[in-house]
Amino acid sequence: MSKRRTTLPAETTAQSLRTMDNVTALSPHLTRRRFLARGASVAGIAAGGIATGAAAQEVPAWMKTPGAPMRAYGTPSSYEKAVQRPSASGYAKVSPATGSSRTPHQSLEGTITPSGLHFERHHNGVPDIDPAKHELLIHGLVNRPLMFNLATLSRYPMISRTYFVECAGNSGGNSQAKPPQGTAGALHGLASTSEWTGIPLSLLLNEAGLAGGAQWVIAEGADSAAMVRSVPLAKCMDDAMVALYQNGERVRPEQGYPMRLLLPGWEGNMCVKWLRRLKVTDGPAHSKDETSKYSDLQPDGKARQFTFELGVKSLITFPSFGTRLDRHGLYELTGLAWSGAGRISRVEISEDAGKTWRDATLQGPIHTKSFTRFRLPWEWNGNAVVLQSRAIDEKGHVQPTRQAFTSQYIAGMNYHNHYIQSWAIAADGSISNVHV
Numbered sequence: 341m342s343k344r345r346t347t348l349p350a351e352t353t354a355q356s357l358r359t360m361d362n363v364t365a366l367s368p369h370l371t372r373r374r375f376l377a378r379g380a381s382v383a384g385i386a387a388g389g390i391a392t393g394a395a396a397q398e399v400p401a402w403m404k405t406p407g408a409p410m411r412a413y414g415t416p417s418s419y420e421k422a423v424q425r426p427s428a429s430g431y432a433k434v435s436p437a438t439g440s441s442r443t444p445h446q447s448l449e450g451t452i453t454p455s456g457l458h459f460e461r462h463h464n465g466v467p468d469i470d471p472a473k474h475e476l477l478i479h480g481l482v483n484r485p486l487m488f489n490l491a492t493l494s495r496y497p498m499i500s501r502t503y504f505v506e507c508a509g510n511s512g513g514n515s516q517a518k519p520p521q522g523t524a525g526a527l528h529g530l531a532s533t534s535e536w537t538g539i540p541l542s543l544l545l546n547e548a549g550l551a552g553g554a555q556w557v558i559a560e561g562a563d564s565a566a567m568v569r570s571v572p573l574a575k576c577m578d579d580a581m582v583a584l585y586q587n588g589e590r591v592r593p594e595q596g597y598p599m600r601l602l603l604p605g606w607e608g609n610m611c612v613k614w615l616r617r618l619k620v621t622d623g624p625a626h627s628k629d630e631t632s633k634y635s636d637l638q639p640d641g642k643a644r645q646f647t648f649e650l651g652v653k654s655l656i657t658f659p660s661f662g663t664r665l666d667r668h669g670l671y672e673l674t675g676l677a678w679s680g681a682g683r684i685s686r687v688e689i690s691e692d693a694g695k696t697w698r699d700a701t702l703q704g705p706i707h708t709k710s711f712t713r714f715r716l717p718w719e720w721n722g723n724a725v726v727l728q729s730r731a732i733d734e735k736g737h738v739q740p741t742r743q744a745f746t747s748q749y750i751a752g753m754n755y756h757n758h759y760i761q762s763w764a765i766a767a768d769g770s771i772s773n774v775h776v
């Protein structure tokens with residue numbers, strides 16, 4: 341069921357031990373081998389009840405009747421109904437489709453977000469776009485303005501890449517003086533990872549031919565918010581893509597069907613969904629969507645004009661708020677790390693509110709600008725502890741403390757918050773969000 345496993349793996353095969361031994365960054369206190377060996381014995385004595393003398397086992401009801409037939413499109417087990425993205429609108433009365441929904445990180449594993457649980461952020465709802473009528477125009481400072489539809493666009497060579505998308509407002513709740521009590525998803529669920537397939541934007545811009553003075557690209561969406569963002573040309577010529585597929589199928593309506601701009605590692609707002617126009621210009625547009633929001637206000641009253649690249653970040657998804665540790669002993673701590681600057685190179689874990697740190701194991705393959713799963717065998721002896729994770733990326737950026745980050749801005753600045761998340765575990769096993 342949707343609750344994470346809290347008992348230990350009972351079967352430890354020689355094969356799994358060999359594989360585990362190849363994993364780097366073992367904790368000096370508790371190695372994977374010891375974890376697994378102790379896990380097996382603990383499971384045999386107390387948890388899970390694997391060591392059974394008798395070979396008797398009931399034949400369950402579902403083995404006595406034929407199963408359900410095939411389905412044209414699959415959905416998760418009916419027992420997983422609780423795994424949902426919670427949504428909220430700040431304008432429930434006038435515009436209920438303006439708002440966001442969040443990925444429930446605490447209920448998920450691995451690194452790819454199921455498409456149906458990818459977070460959503462809509463400035464005026466999801467348009468119902470007929471793909472046969474949708475057009476993409478490239479114009480402005482180009483030699484040949486070009487108009488594409490889905491069919492003509494699909495003639496270009498495509499690439500598949502695994503990238504996260506994260507809203508600049510993700511984790512903003514933690515900017516409040518009093519730590520909000522919510523799950524990993526409620527607090528940090530405006531970030532998700534998919535495998536995106538599409539056409540490198542550089543290819544399309546080269547096809548149109550860049551004219552003299554070209555410096556920026558103004559991207560516009562076909563929703564009734566007509567979302568507009570300005571993107572430096574260099575990013576468009578680097579790793580930007582026009583994504584047509586998400587996790588192997590057409591991009592979901594909520595994610596920009598039939599095409600969206602994807603700017604790997606940059607704030608989600610710039611990844612314009614339902615993309616309809618790209619205008620090449622010599623300067624930014626200063627659109628409503630980039631001046632009324634997403635500019636970080638500093639104590640001297642000046643706001644940073646643009647913050648494109650998202651900071652290095654991590655989050656412990658287990659144990660986290662919403663579960664309660666119901667026994668002392670061994671657990672596998674796990675979570676996600678990502679950076680807008682590139683690959684994650686290291687994640688460290690502290691259980692003393694940041695005084696001492698030890699390395700977690702990173703699970704490969706580690707993709708650039710993508711979720712990376714980390715794990716660490718962790719023993720809880722029943723004392724009150726504060727658990728934190730701290731990520732470091734390949735460019736050497738270190739995830740900051742809340743104190744270090746927030747001191748750069750006015751109190752409550754709730755954009756681009758990427759500082760360390762602290763989970764306090766009380767002696768009774770209950771878990772809360774704390775500011776350290």
Ligand SMILES: Nc1nc2c(c(=O)[nH]1)N[C@H]1C(S)=C(S)[C@@H](COP(=O)(O)O)O[C@H]1N2
Pocket residue numbers: 458459460461462463464505506507508560561562563565566567594595596607608609610611612613614
């Ligand atoms: N056209 C359009 N593009 C948009 C938006 C929008 O409302 N309209 N929302 C933006 C914001 S604020 C974010 S964080 C991301 C969210 O992408 P997702 O809904 O696929 O998670 O899309 C961006 N692109």
Ligand SMILES: [Mo]
Pocket residue numbers: 461506507508509608609
């Ligand atoms: Mo956003």
